[in-house]
Amino acid sequence: MKFIQSSKNPVVKQWKKLLIKKERDQSRTYIIEGFHLVEEALKQEDTVLEIISVEGIDLPNKWNVDSIPMTLVSEEVGKVLSDTETTQGVFAICKQKEDSANIENAKTLLLLDGLQDPGNIGTIIRTADAAGIDLVVLGKGTADPYNPKVLRSAQGSHFHLPIVRKDLTEVITLLKEKGVPVYGTTLENGVEYVTIQPKGSYALIVGNEGSGMSQEVLSLTDQNLYIPIYGKSESLNVAIAAGILLYYFKNGQ
């Protein structure tokens, strides 16, 4: 097994670049960190390209890693690669797998329009996974799904359901051709969500934390929904709103 001591080693510099979106986009790869995420990635075929572990860290015997290149690194290198304050000392380089053909087959879709907070995006991906959603689409202006904070908040759900980046207007046009109802979310001018209950296929869209969905996308939906505020808060967190709607829809299916 290879061992790398110095954080100035060119290979380390290459890995570290994957903390930056531009570099991830160019290489079509990303880096994940921690036992749980690496384990979930290993369950997927053709995903993990390389495993990196800090010396002294024991990898679980059950991990099927015989065919995967592995590098041992010093604690110093581990700290450089980590996006967290206390690293678990295990990382993997993974392949970005976006197959837009999935849109054709997905029955239930969640579309994100301009979401910015990585923690929200990760939590929403995790919630969509839990609610049994078939596909998550990240529209223009939504933060990168391979951002380390998104990956961490999603707790492995990236490996459970397909996540694609695509222009939402194109996706909505396709869905309309297929007769899939498309529901937007809005604080105003919508109908209360409990008045509708999709049976079978649907697409739900949630929008930016501050400004909500873009006018362009809102104008393309079949119906726009709101969640009533019974107290004095101005709004719900977008991930909470997504959770309420996805489980409400699921209960009616």
Next chain:
Amino acid sequence: MKFIQSSKNPVVKQWKKLLIKKERDQSRTYIIEGFHLVEEALKQEDTVLEIISVEGIDLPNKWNVDSIPMTLVSEEVGKVLSDTETTQGVFAICKQKEDSANIENAKTLLLLDGLQDPGNIGTIIRTADAAGIDLVVLGKGTADPYNPKVLRSAQGSHFHLPIVRKDLTEVITLLKEKGVPVYGTTLENGVEYVTIQPKGSYALIVGNEGSGMSQEVLSLTDQNLYIPIYGKSESLNVAIAAGILLYYFKNGQ
């Protein structure tokens, strides 16, 4: 108006201490930051003890602050007081107002058992506010509601509904005497949440991010609920779970 230039000024040191829980507990005060939070605090009687603003920052004319002591500070002092990377330059020192007598009058309660993540706690308080919950109780082992991150995530909901810290076993005993049904949440050995629908009063408990509710508290509930996972994620984020349950309950009321 007083002006403080140096971050070494003893008054600044006193304010800065309020970033630490022990100091907040002793003084029964806390510090909030940003226009939205200060504005929400000012709407409450007998809450804001003092306003601090960085020189050059204009306070909204509509703020009713004539009777409140105000101090102008340098940018340097603003940075010292801020818990964020980019401060808005406006702060308030507020009085902790916990009135446990509220428990007697609350019809709908949300109880937090051992929650640790300040972002989750704040988001849950905001969600409880939105769902029209009467009271939030933070049990032992739950992080401080006056932690700056909790305050920020709650987006002013601290000023919209009462939040008390109290031993949950005591609270549950009191609720049972009053005949209020108490629902726990668990990943196992519960009933699916959609099989129940409280009418009128209820208390809902959510637990620690990793370990869930404590066995002690779980054993005191009338019924324990779970939210089904339809995909491959192991669990839901606790704030998402709270949002799904609170709105489900609300819809049936």
